[in-house]
Amino acid sequence: MTTPVPKAMTPTVVEAAMGEPVGEERVQQPPRRIRQGWRKAVRRDWQLYSLLILPVLFFVIFRYLPMAGNVIAFRRFRPGGSIFGEEWVGLYYVQMFIQDPTFWNVFRNTLILGALSLVIIFPLPIALALMLNELRSRTFKRSIQTISYLPHFMSVVIVAGLVFQLTAARGTINQIVTALGGDAILFMQQAEWFRSIYVGSEIWQTVGWGTILYLAALTTIDPQLYEAARIDGAGRWRQTWHVTLPGIRPTIVVLLILNIGTFMAVGFEKVLLLYNPLLYPTADVISTYLYRVGIISSNFSYATAIGLFEALIGLTLILSANAISRRVVGASLW
Numbered sequence: 001m002t003t004p005v006p007k008a009m010t011p012t013v014v015e016a017a018m019g020e021p022v023g024e025e026r027v028q029q030p031p032r033r034i035r036q037g038w039r040k041a042v043r044r045d046w047q048l049y050s051l052l053i054l055p056v057l058f059f060v061i062f063r064y065l066p067m068a069g070n071v072i073a074f075r076r077f078r079p080g081g082s083i084f085g086e087e088w089v090g091l092y093y094v095q096m097f098i099q100d101p102t103f104w105n106v107f108r109n110t111l112i113l114g115a116l117s118l119v120i121i122f123p124l125p126i127a128l129a130l131m132l133n134e135l136r137s138r139t140f141k142r143s144i145q146t147i148s149y150l151p152h153f154m155s156v157v158i159v160a161g162l163v164f165q166l167t168a169a170r171g172t173i174n175q176i177v178t179a180l181g182g183d184a185i186l187f188m189q190q191a192e193w194f195r196s197i198y199v200g201s202e203i204w205q206t207v208g209w210g211t212i213l214y215l216a217a218l219t220t221i222d223p224q225l226y227e228a229a230r231i232d233g234a235g236r237w238r239q240t241w242h243v244t245l246p247g248i249r250p251t252i253v254v255l256l257i258l259n260i261g262t263f264m265a266v267g268f269e270k271v272l273l274l275y276n277p278l279l280y281p282t283a284d285v286i287s288t289y290l291y292r293v294g295i296i297s298s299n300f301s302y303a304t305a306i307g308l309f310e311a312l313i314g315l316t317l318i319l320s321a322n323a324i325s326r327r328v329v330g331a332s333l334w
Contacts, residue, residue, distance in 0.1 A: 074090055113285060
């Protein structure tokens, strides 16, 4: 015999009296079919998931397993001996690079080049994408895109060769300087010119390619937002500031976080190809210093300690940038 339920009792009270989950508790309990859904998805689409096998193996073999070699930063490694070192030395190599004035000069150069790349090069693809988005002639727009994209597909060796040709004593730039009545400048023999040359070549090679993601993000903005802004009397600048930039803000934030994460990893190949001993005071960065110390001088333990230090700084930067972005902007990588 069932007990009659008073009319004043709500369904939630009845559920609580009968021992059933109430409100959010009932909603938060996932059905069993959802908990087992991934197994059915794997069985149903196993051909697609099988495509992940090779990429996962690549990262495990060439990215994660080599991390075990970082132990030689704390052990003395001798060529021909154990890959994990012969003798435990603790923080000996860490103290060595901390007390090395050459390392701190290299560290300062890395920070300066990284900051210049982040402050100067990062905003330029955004500006170029906004300008291309305003073009009405599709032919002209595609021509500009093609011209700006092409340098990205050129080898770094070719780019370095072009830089040498342009900045040579009798190169194009010096021919223009002398034609205007000036004296030829030995760009690649004066350390103070290297940063300008490096940043300029990076702008020419990367800015056009960097606009692709921003142009794709611009296509997702609702055109009705622009119509509403025009009705409210907003001009092109106000539409850009209040509609366009907020629309691509998540893309900007994600790319900014990724750039901050690689802040310390200044382009090794280009610097190695462009610099020489005369340019070491401004051109030598951590990656090239590691190459000379680790590969050329075979001081693997010392180079590993410096590389581990660089990796920890990069990890700290990307975690900090992600946390700040999530709190301030509301967009982040994770």
